[in-house]
Amino acid sequence: MDFKGFDHPGRQAAGAARSVKVMIAGGFGTGKTTMVRSVSDIKPLTTEETLTQASADDDHLIGVADKTETTVSLDFGKIGINEELVLYLFGTPGQERFWFLWNGLFKGALGAVVLVDTRRLASSFRAIEEMERQNVPFVIALNVFPDSQQHPIEEIRDALDISPHTPIVACDARDRASSRDVLIALIRHLKERSAVALESR
Amino acid sequence: MSAPRRPTDPSGLERYYVLTGGRSGPGGSASSLDVATLIVSLTAPVPGMQHEHEEILRRCRDPLAVAELGAHLGLPFNILAVLLADLLEAGRVEARDPIPAHDAGRGPDLALLEEVLSGLQRL
Numbered sequence: 001m002d003f004k005g006f007d008h009p010g011r012q013a014a015g016a017a018r019s020v021k022v023m024i025a026g027g028f029g030t031g032k033t034t035m036v037r038s039v040s041d042i043k044p045l046t047t048e049e050t051l052t053q054a055s056a057d058d059d060h061l062i063g064v065a066d067k068t069e070t071t072v073s074l075d076f077g078k079i080g081i082n083e084e085l086v087l088y089l090f091g092t093p094g095q096e097r098f099w100f101l102w103n104g105l106f107k108g109a110l111g112a113v114v115l116v117d118t119r120r121l122a123s124s125f126r127a128i129e130e131m132e133r134q135n136v137p138f139v140i141a142l143n144v145f146p147d148s149q150q151h152p153i154e155e156i157r158d159a160l161d162i163s164p165h166t167p168i169v170a171c172d173a174r175d176r177a178s179s180r181d182v183l184i185a186l187i188r189h190l191k192e193r194s195a196v197a198l199e200s201r
Numbered sequence: 202m203s204a205p206r207r208p209t210d211p212s213g214l215e216r217y218y219v220l221t222g223g224r225s226g227p228g229g230s231a232s233s234l235d236v237a238t239l240i241v242s243l244t245a246p247v248p249g250m251q252h253e254h255e256e257i258l259r260r261c262r263d264p265l266a267v268a269e270l271g272a273h274l275g276l277p278f279n280i281l282a283v284l285l286a287d288l289l290e291a292g293r294v295e296a297r298d299p300i301p302a303h304d305a306g307r308g309p310d311l312a313l314l315e316e317v318l319s320g321l322q323r324l
Contacts, residue, residue, distance in 0.1 A: 017241070017297070018299075018300055019237050019238075019239050019297070019300070020299055020300050020313070020317060021235070021236075021237035021299045039324075045268070045269060045273075047236060047267075047269075047271040047272050047278060048277040049278045049279060076268050076269075079320070079321070079324070080320075081316065081320030081321070082316065082320050085320065086239075086264075086266075087320070088266055088268070088299070090237070090268070105236075107235070107301075108235050108237070108298060108299045109299075109301075110314075110317070177324075180321055180324045184318065184321050187318045187321065188318070191314045191315070191318070198311070
């Protein structure tokens with residue numbers, strides 16, 4: 001094993017390395033993992049959280065552990081922004097009912113992409129509500145599937161009840177450039193929000 | 202024929218119990234760890250160290266996010282956080298939280314967003 005590096009405390013890259021986090025949310029099957037995979041520099045990885053839940057069941061058998069272990073998974077990838085900055089992309093767990101257990105999942109995130117399948121708009125309602133509740137800035141990405149119908153964006157905005165300030169973009173989550181463009185739309189949106197916030201101070 | 206041996210690599214909950222000495226969650230500085238927190242080793246492993254601690258120090262010579270570390274070591278977040286708490290307390294690793302868009306007191310960081318934007322545009 002080689003630990004030479006420890007003799008050189010001035011390692012530049014390690015010394016300055018920082019990370020930022022973007023969440024990819026959306027309903028089941030809207031393409032969250034597909035988007036992480038297409039835009040990540042690394043093969044997406046999965047990290048697991050073992051959650052212990054006290055049983056809500058009153059009539060459990062005496063002597064049987066009244067706690068259940070549940071494992072939820074997060075798929076994630078990363079993009080090297082420059083030598084010193086890494087962007088981590090986390091797909092939210094499929095089981096939305098566990099989101100509240102992910103202490104700080106959205107805390108510290110720059111923002112989120114909410115993927116929407118226009119054939120099943122309702123599947124992303126919960127994710128949108130969650131972003132609004134947690135005050136996470138987000139953009140809506142309409143993942144266009146081969147049999148998706150073309151809907152005017154404003155019609156979708158109405159149906160999803162999205163504020164006029166929240167960008168809605170169409171994408172193909174399988175495509176790297178298209179997914180990258182969604183992230184660019186998110187960062188531009190964050191910049192605009194920041195600029196507005198600065199002006200109003 | 203040799204006598205049955207205690208499994209050296211118990212799996213699942215028993216393994217986690219052994220790894221963490223029965224602790225179920227980290228305390229102190231590790232309780233704020235985020236999946237995107239970067240871990241950087243400050244020292245080389247020393248002889249006699251718990252295998253997982255050694256492995257963390259070896260893998261984090263270059264900064265690695267907690268989530269990546271968990272994926273590589275096959276450990277769930279809360280178990281890993283306990284192990285990281287040990288190393289943080291011993292001053293063997295440094296933890297760097299992800300930069301939030303809005304740093305309290307500092308306001309929105311346009312320079313950071315600009316940096317991310319230009320990186321994405323180069324992809």
